[in-house]
Amino acid sequence: MIKLYNTLTGKKETFKPVKEGKVGLYACGPTVYDYFHIGNARVFITFDVLRRYLAYRGYAVTFVQNYTDIDDKMIKRAAELGITVDELAQRYIKAYEEDAAALGIRLPDQQPRATQHIQQILTVIQQLVERGIAYEVDGDVYYHAQAFPSYGKLSHQPLQELAAGARVEVDPRKRHPMDFALWKKEKPGEPAWESPWGQGRPGWHIECSAMAMHYLGETFDIHAGGQDLIFPHHENEIAQSEGATGNPFARYWMHVGYLNINKEKMSKSLGNVLNVRELCQKADPKAIRFFLLSAHYRSPLNFSPEQLEQAKRALERLNTMLYNIQERLPRLTQGLPDQEEEALLGQLAASKERFVAVMDDDFNTAEAIAVLFELAREVNTYLNRPQGQKENVLRPLLDFYLEVDDIFGFAVDEEINPLEQEIAALIERREAARSRKDWAEADSIRDTLRERGIILEDTPDGVRWRMQETESSSQ
RNA sequence: GGCGACAUAGCCAAGUGGUAAGGCAGAGGACUGCAAAUCCUUCAUCCCCGGUUCAAAUCCGGGUGUCGCCUCCA
Numbered sequence: 001m002i003k004l005y006n007t008l009t010g011k012k013e014t015f016k017p018v019k020e021g022k023v024g025l026y027a028c029g030p031t032v033y034d035y036f037h038i039g040n041a042r043v044f045i046t047f048d049v050l051r052r053y054l055a056y057r058g059y060a061v062t063f064v065q066n067y068t069d070i071d072d073k074m075i076k077r078a079a080e081l082g083i084t085v086d087e088l089a090q091r092y093i094k095a096y097e098e099d100a101a102a103l104g105i106r107l108p109d110q111q112p113r114a115t116q117h118i119q120q121i122l123t124v125i126q127q128l129v130e131r132g133i134a135y136e137v138d139g140d141v142y143y144h145a146q147a148f149p150s151y152g153k154l155s156h157q158p159l160q161e162l163a164a165g166a167r168v169e170v171d172p173r174k175r176h177p178m179d180f181a182l183w184k185k186e187k188p189g190e191p192a193w194e195s196p197w198g199q200g201r202p203g204w205h206i207e208c209s210a211m212a213m214h215y216l217g218e219t220f221d222i223h224a225g226g227q228d229l230i231f232p233h234h235e236n237e238i239a240q241s242e243g244a245t246g247n248p249f250a251r252y253w254m255h256v257g258y259l260n261i262n263k264e265k266m267s268k269s270l271g272n273v274l275n276v277r278e279l280c281q282k283a284d285p286k287a288i289r290f291f292l293l294s295a296h297y298r299s300p301l302n303f304s305p306e307q308l309e310q311a312k313r314a315l316e317r318l319n320t321m322l323y324n325i326q327e328r329l330p331r332l333t334q335g336l337p338d339q340e341e342e343a344l345l346g347q348l349a350a351s352k353e354r355f356v357a358v359m360d361d362d363f364n365t366a367e368a369i370a371v372l373f374e375l376a377r378e379v380n381t382y383l384n385r386p387q388g389q390k391e392n393v394l395r396p397l398l399d400f401y402l403e404v405d406d407i408f409g410f411a412v413d414e415e416i417n418p419l420e421q422e423i424a425a426l427i428e429r430r431e432a433a434r435s436r437k438d439w440a441e442a443d444s445i446r447d448t449l450r451e452r453g454i455i456l457e458d459t460p461d462g463v464r465w466r467m468q469e470t471e472s473s474s475q
Numbered sequence: 476g477g478c479g480a481c482a483u484a485g486c487c488a489a490g491u492g493g494u495a496a497g498g499c500a501g502a503g504g505a506c507u508g509c510a511a512a513u514c515c516u517u518c519a520u521c522c523c524c525g526g527u528u529c530a531a532a533u534c535c536g537g538g539u540g541u542c543g544c545c546u547c548c549a
Contacts, residue, residue, distance in 0.1 A: 010479095028549075036549085043549045073547075157545065161477045165545035204547090226549025227480095233548095256549070257480090258542090267548080294498080295488065300481075300542075310487060310499040317498080320512065358489090367489050370497035380513055384506090439508060446510075457511050464512090 002360045007253040023059045024220035026212040031068040032092035033077040035275040039259040046297045048105045052407045064215045065108040104409040114207035118193045121210040127244040137173045139185030145178040148239045155231040205236035223250030257300045287312035290410040293365040319412045332391040341393045351375040
């Protein structure tokens with residue numbers, strides 16, 4: 001039984017999909033005017049893991065994440081770069097896909113672009129106009145917030161409070177300060193599309209309403225995004241969608257907490273926006289992923305190079321264990337598990353159960369990771385025992401970790417590269433030195449190899465080597 | 476002014492009524508020629524004050540502090 005915290009009700013609720021066994025999930029994607037940053041990455045990774053987990057739990061998930069490819073920021077940036085809005089969009093969609101892939105984020109089932117859904121957008125606006133919820137003023141179309149009685153239900157603020165707190169100058173043509181644009185009249189040099197109100201372009205909020213309903217239906221299961229989208233973006237989406245159809249829009253609203261940098265909000269004015277493209281140059285993307293999943297998704301999370309380094313080391317512990325298991329695989333024996341092994345298999349079963357229980361409980365990745373570490377200790381102990389390991393014990397343990405990694409995606413892809421001849425020769429020379437107890441020579445060779453990222457370990461079964469993890473950020 | 480979140484060890488972070496997970500770092504030990512990896516031991520009365528309760532980090536009230544939203548933002 002999956003429980004999710006629903007922003008709409010402010011409570012954890014038992015998750016029941018509209019259609020048994022199926023989940024429609026919509027997440028607000030990037031505005032493709034620049035590289036995405038580490039805060040965006042937290043959101044993308046969170047929902048990447050959510051959709052994978054739901055699939056793991058047996059749901060057929062349809063995951064839709066849009067690209068906002070037309071809005072003020074797009075227009076401004078395209079002008080700065082001297083390219084068209086569409087060229088800008090293509091450039092950064094490509095960049096998004098590259099960076100997402102680097103972070104192990106799988107592509108959604110649908111990635112609709114606003115500019116390719118103008119028709120659907122116009123349909124929703126028209127419905128709103130017909131129902132008297134939207135009104136036209138001189139080529140612009142506004143949503144009339146007062147016409148939607150439950151406006152404010154997501155942000156838990158009554159309309160008058162929202163209006164009272166407004167810190168921007170109110171356009172006098174609006175009937176109410178909280179009214180917002182559905183359609184904007186064309187300005188010279190800006191992209192525009194035909195509409196019943198003349199040439200223009202969609203407002204920001206309407207695209208998500210139109211595309212979410214187009215791909216997932218008027219009522220669907222989960223709508224997700226960063227916390228800062230609660231108001232006004234998601235509030236407006238609800239008003240638009242429910243206003244147009246009269247039916248409930250998304251049933252569960254999930255919002256990811258902020259990611260701060262060195263305890264400060266990330267913002268352009270502070271100059272501390274950390275884009276993923278740059279970060280991946282100096283940090284292991286898997287460690288970034290691990291770091292972002294090491295706290296509960298709703299908690300604020302502070303990014304710093306030190307924190308990332310801690311995450312990297314923690315992850316290394318898990319990966320070393322996986323490496324050790326794989327390395328042991330060729331030497332497993334068959335036979336019935338002994339008492340110690342029975343106990344370990346019992347712990348594996350308990351860990352699996354616990355993993356599902358904590359993930360089901362509002363997606364507690366932090367606690368799920370703890371489960372992995374607790375089991376890892378037992379596995380390590382088992383790997384160390386002198387009487388060897390059995391196939392029917394070690395294999396299920398490995399399978400569990402691989403299964404989990406199919407959800408979390410932070411394990412290192414093991415590639416046991418064949419050693420270069422030169423290095424193999426060095427290892428042999430060291431072995432020779434060791435057998436004649438020439439420790440100075442042996443240690444010097446070991447140091448040489450370490451400088452080349454190869455770590456040697458002398459085990460009871462002979463010498464073993466492994467590659468050091470990619471250097472993480474230490475600036 | 477309105478709404479909301481958070482405060483747990485040196486650092487990060489779970490835990491929402493039964494006496495404090497996990498990781499990083501540190502200390503001691505085992506193993507090793509020395510290491511590495513690993514294991515063992517060790518390191519917190521949970522911001523403060525009241526209250527409810529047999530029992531509170533967990534619930535209630537009051538403080539203090541940090542932060543967010545009400546404006547584009549993931």
